[in-house]
Amino acid sequence: MLIRVINPNTTASMTALIEASARAVAGPGVVVEGITPAMGPASIESHYDEALAVPGLLAEVAAGERAGADGYVIACFGDPGLDAAREIAAGPVVGIAEAAMHAATLLGRGFSVVTTLSRTTGRALDLAHRYAPAGACKGVWACDIPVLRLEHDPAVLPRVVELARTALARDGSDVIVLGCAGMATLCADVSAALGVPVVDGVAAATVLVQSLVTLGLRTSKRDEYASPPAKAYTGLLAEFSRH
Amino acid sequence: MLIRVINPNTTASMTALIEASARAVAGPGVVVEGITPAMGPASIESHYDEALAVPGLLAEVAAGERAGADGYVIACFGDPGLDAAREIAAGPVVGIAEAAMHAATLLGRGFSVVTTLSRTTGRALDLAHRYAPAGACKGVWACDIPVLRLEHDPAVLPRVVELARTALARDGSDVIVLGCAGMATLCADVSAALGVPVVDGVAAATVLVQSLVTLGLRTSKRDEYASPPAKAYTGLLAEFSRH
Amino acid sequence: MLIRVINPNTTASMTALIEASARAVAGPGVVVEGITPAMGPASIESHYDEALAVPGLLAEVAAGERAGADGYVIACFGDPGLDAAREIAAGPVVGIAEAAMHAATLLGRGFSVVTTLSRTTGRALDLAHRYAPAGACKGVWACDIPVLRLEHDPAVLPRVVELARTALARDGSDVIVLGCAGMATLCADVSAALGVPVVDGVAAATVLVQSLVTLGLRTSKRDEYASPPAKAYTGLLAEFSRH
Amino acid sequence: MLIRVINPNTTASMTALIEASARAVAGPGVVVEGITPAMGPASIESHYDEALAVPGLLAEVAAGERAGADGYVIACFGDPGLDAAREIAAGPVVGIAEAAMHAATLLGRGFSVVTTLSRTTGRALDLAHRYAPAGACKGVWACDIPVLRLEHDPAVLPRVVELARTALARDGSDVIVLGCAGMATLCADVSAALGVPVVDGVAAATVLVQSLVTLGLRTSKRDEYASPPAKAYTGLLAEFSRH
Amino acid sequence: MLIRVINPNTTASMTALIEASARAVAGPGVVVEGITPAMGPASIESHYDEALAVPGLLAEVAAGERAGADGYVIACFGDPGLDAAREIAAGPVVGIAEAAMHAATLLGRGFSVVTTLSRTTGRALDLAHRYAPAGACKGVWACDIPVLRLEHDPAVLPRVVELARTALARDGSDVIVLGCAGMATLCADVSAALGVPVVDGVAAATVLVQSLVTLGLRTSKRDEYASPPAKAYTGLLAEFSRH
Amino acid sequence: MLIRVINPNTTASMTALIEASARAVAGPGVVVEGITPAMGPASIESHYDEALAVPGLLAEVAAGERAGADGYVIACFGDPGLDAAREIAAGPVVGIAEAAMHAATLLGRGFSVVTTLSRTTGRALDLAHRYAPAGACKGVWACDIPVLRLEHDPAVLPRVVELARTALARDGSDVIVLGCAGMATLCADVSAALGVPVVDGVAAATVLVQSLVTLGLRTSKRDEYASPPAKAYTGLLAEFSRH
Missing domain, CATH: 3.40.50.12500 (Rossmann fold)
Known part of the structure; x- marks a missing residue:
């Protein structure tokens, strides 16, 4: 089982700390990957930071889908991007708050x-x-x-x-x-x-995602959290287009 | 890790089914015991049944404490006796609802x-x-x-x-x-x-109790869920006295 | 009119005090009976005590039904067993809280x-x-x-x-x-x-039960509070079976 | 004990019906007076009617205070004027809703x-x-x-x-x-x-007021429901001045 | 656009102050009329005062309708008579609270x-x-x-x-x-x-009423706030009859 | 008074329609600017779209601040980025929902x-x-x-x-x-x-922002909506850094 624990800010030392907390409680056979996004704020301390942490986070969820991740932890207490991440992930996504x-x-x-x-x-x-x-x-x-x-x-x-x-x-x-x-x-x-x-x-979310995967439970794809409609994106965010 | 999954009614075939559901999701190294109480209703279909299922359930939690159980599942959707069980158990207790x-x-x-x-x-x-x-x-x-x-x-x-x-x-x-x-x-x-x-x-509660034990989390003993005061009980229920 | 005021703990001196409070406000022609259950805790100071006060209380409601009681007061501020008592009583049941x-x-x-x-x-x-x-x-x-x-x-x-x-x-x-x-x-x-x-x-519940009886109002027997289904009980609680 | 049951509309035949309902449930020694206000709407079927029923109702509460009434029922399902009546009455006031x-x-x-x-x-x-x-x-x-x-x-x-x-x-x-x-x-x-x-x-409110009087309970005069400050009123409503 | 700002108490100096506040924020072309009712309390400091301020207020709304007012402000923080005023006014009515x-x-x-x-x-x-x-x-x-x-x-x-x-x-x-x-x-x-x-x-309500009039929005006349049914009023309040 | 009405999606024809609706209700002397962001989704139909509309929106609020805008409308019914926009704008920001x-x-x-x-x-x-x-x-x-x-x-x-x-x-x-x-x-x-x-x-938000500006009211800068702390941003979003 592969669980991606995404630190929504871009500070790698904090990701290392988060990853260690997650690994300390993960069960045998569970691979925990701590992830630092490629874009966004160094820390999240305002609504502005939180909103702008989301693109980097979603890029990492999308990458996780390509890599076959079974579930995701969003490791910032504001749970940024949780709803959007649930739309694009097949497996469960849980925020640490x-x-x-x-x-x-x-x-x-x-x-x-x-x-x-x-x-x-x-x-x-x-x-x-x-x-x-x-x-x-x-x-x-x-x-x-x-x-x-x-x-x-x-x-x-x-x-x-x-x-x-x-x-x-x-x-x-x-x-x-x-x-x-x-x-x-x-x-x-x-x-x-x-x-x-x-x-x-962080620890609580890791075992919770692991538990949902064990139970075979994933986000309902009926209506609200179904995969988002295909859509063209322009400008700086063109790479987020969905086909 | 020992988890007691208590069926609050007295129908053993239902306990067997519950135990199987719990075992199917428990992690390696987790021992799941399905328990049928020694007293109470054959099934729980009213407030009356639910209230009278509680003594038998609490007796099994008390027995579990003596046997070193790490946590408990109360396997009836009314979650009978949950608060009382949390008072007398050292480890976590979770209801299936x-x-x-x-x-x-x-x-x-x-x-x-x-x-x-x-x-x-x-x-x-x-x-x-x-x-x-x-x-x-x-x-x-x-x-x-x-x-x-x-x-x-x-x-x-x-x-x-x-x-x-x-x-x-x-x-x-x-x-x-x-x-x-x-x-x-x-x-x-x-x-x-x-x-x-x-x-x-049943499955959800089993992995949840297991998760809490893994996280080292147990019921807060500050105030409401502290061990109940010693108390004399009389009549049919004298055996429930606490010293 | 016969009103049973049941003290859910087993301390008779407290029942006497409760009965006096109830009698002081009951109307002319209202008979108030203070009742001490035959089993249970000496006082109620925890969820555990409260849960284990219920069997004794329900036995007294059942006895009241046989004796033709018109209504019941549950005289402990946790209102233990209120829902179950409403299922088995024909007349109104009110808790003191x-x-x-x-x-x-x-x-x-x-x-x-x-x-x-x-x-x-x-x-x-x-x-x-x-x-x-x-x-x-x-x-x-x-x-x-x-x-x-x-x-x-x-x-x-x-x-x-x-x-x-x-x-x-x-x-x-x-x-x-x-x-x-x-x-x-x-x-x-x-x-x-x-x-x-x-x-x-205690006083408030006594006049409230009396009022409901005067109004001809009793617990609705549509669905939730209908008489509980017949059920076999085993062990210590076998006497609570309903046929 | 004197209970004033005030019909906030001005239709006397409806007052008679209300008074009969109240008397049918009042205890021995309780005098029930049905009251029709001297001003206001023939029936209450809008916010406008309800607002304009209040002066007549309050005049009857004030008259009741002079006559030594022990409590009041406001006998319209919108409970018009309830808060104001509680300020000016010494005894309990209950609305039928x-x-x-x-x-x-x-x-x-x-x-x-x-x-x-x-x-x-x-x-x-x-x-x-x-x-x-x-x-x-x-x-x-x-x-x-x-x-x-x-x-x-x-x-x-x-x-x-x-x-x-x-x-x-x-x-x-x-x-x-x-x-x-x-x-x-x-x-x-x-x-x-x-x-x-x-x-x-109507019946429910009558026994409820009677119960509160029996219990010696009346509206708290601490702050919100204290007697209103003295105040000059002008125009048509000058008679409502309080000194 | 004509906006009536009604002071529900009868103190004219306070009306003057209110009118000034309202005029200070009204847009070009908006006529603000401060109104003192012809009956009621000198100030509103109790439920009693508030209830008895309503007839005078409603009389001024009715007068405003005859005068072609486009909207109303009720300038007392208890918003007395708001629901009734909405029934009888064609345009929007807003309370200052x-x-x-x-x-x-x-x-x-x-x-x-x-x-x-x-x-x-x-x-x-x-x-x-x-x-x-x-x-x-x-x-x-x-x-x-x-x-x-x-x-x-x-x-x-x-x-x-x-x-x-x-x-x-x-x-x-x-x-x-x-x-x-x-x-x-x-x-x-x-x-x-x-x-x-x-x-x-006062200022907030004035611009809000002006905004609603600009947007062409007025109280829904579907059901609850429809014009009140015709009704006979008696006594002191006979003039409030609606035909 | 300058009000920026920002369409959070990147479809210019929809911006034109929104701008027209806003202009139709704006008062004399109010300049309404309809804005299409330079990045983001063609329309907003999912949490994913909404989250990714926010960077483009915030860039336009920041540009508005430099241009001296007095207030902002966020013209998508999900009100994306509202909290973040309030942090970085001096004047009021209102969403159309x-x-x-x-x-x-x-x-x-x-x-x-x-x-x-x-x-x-x-x-x-x-x-x-x-x-x-x-x-x-x-x-x-x-x-x-x-x-x-x-x-x-x-x-x-x-x-x-x-x-x-x-x-x-x-x-x-x-x-x-x-x-x-x-x-x-x-x-x-x-x-x-x-x-x-x-x-x-769109119309409602335009007059509401205009009203708040008229009243001299803007977002409280006490605590939550204070200007966000300076912060380094990396990658694609480096331009969103605040110094």
């Missing part, structure tokens, strides 16, 4: 999300509405650390632990969801510090 | 449930509210076949296919969820007949 | 619930979703006093008053609902201290 | 409303949102018979029965709510014809 | 309302539910300044700025809605002080 | 959307959830005519009229929203045929 929120709702009464910049909390709330039952997401908290500083800065872990502790108390939640692919390495430490389940979406 | 609805929301815009008796559709709607994002469950349809007839009767498959076809058209859904553990064997045939994903909760 | 929340919504903009243990607040929120219009329940607050200490401890009243005062201010609510049958005796004092309506579910 | 929907949710999974003109169905839906938990009101159906024809026309009963039957089947509901005070006399016949509970709001 | 909330949702993630008396916050929340998408209104805050003091008191501006600042921080909102027609003159100053958009409903 | 749904809720109880391909109805429902109060959108109906056939085919008008008539009856709605920029020219004819308001989003 989606997977993390699904897992979280199986583990307690309600979860809090700890994410990076406060400007992205609106998007996280929209995704919680889309993925989680009403009331399951109790709050979204921003640590105000830029995405690309997550890897290096030793101040990140204590800051995230402290914020998560506050979230649990104020929200009355009992599970923490990490709101950025770049936080994957913090998962075990935050959980140990707080004594509650902490969900990393 | 929960697992099926989770999987379904990853596969399309919205799902329809095809279940047994119309008197149970209210319960299915309650569970959809609990597990699925608003609007994901587009409808619940009853084939009006009693649970224990599902195994034997050759008329079941065409009836379920026809009902599912109607559900897709009327609800505008694109995924079918089978609303009874006893329908597990129909899954592939219904999917082939309709050309849409069809989700069997 | 249900009755209290109904009354509260007639008296102001929104209510706060003051309950016992924080682990039960999730259940109270679920019930508010089930019974009350969206937004009516503004919050649930736990005083962290075990159920069986409510009767004796002089510290209970000031603690409940203080918590209710905080709830009104923080939630912006204007009505208090007492979240435990064991708090019935506090009702008048809390109301006097705060100057807002305070609703005790 | 409110009471009927409350009762209906205690009797089954979901109710359908059968009302008069289709132009009023929007208002009924708004009230269902205000009073009932999400999903409880399954539909609103209009028989397109004007309010004042309900009393006389022998074609009304079969038309309402037929519409209610359709509503039960299409909505999947199990309880019927009659959506006009003028339908009170049909209640028993519709229920007998359909075999499901049928709720008349 | 409605217009302000509409504009606010186009400008950010979520808005907070800053209003006058805390007793009116419930009404504001009801209107937010009616007009705005779920979650758009993040909170309603009361400055506890009576309506008629808004015009004169120099303490009002700093109090409103401070309250709005608190609302932005606590609610996590990014837009402020002024919750009273009497606050229209504060709009620019509050916005300058806080650096976020601040919406005054 | 957003504007049409806003207008529709001012005109009646509920609206139905008539759109092109059934695969896009899910997106329309998502937008209704985002823009409209709960329950306002009563249904979405697809005429199954591809976008680029709307201009030429004489069969389009009768098909849309028929579908809208069905929608009104089945949904119980009273307003129609046209769900594609390419339907703008049908608006008057459909309204004439059905006797209800029919809203074209």
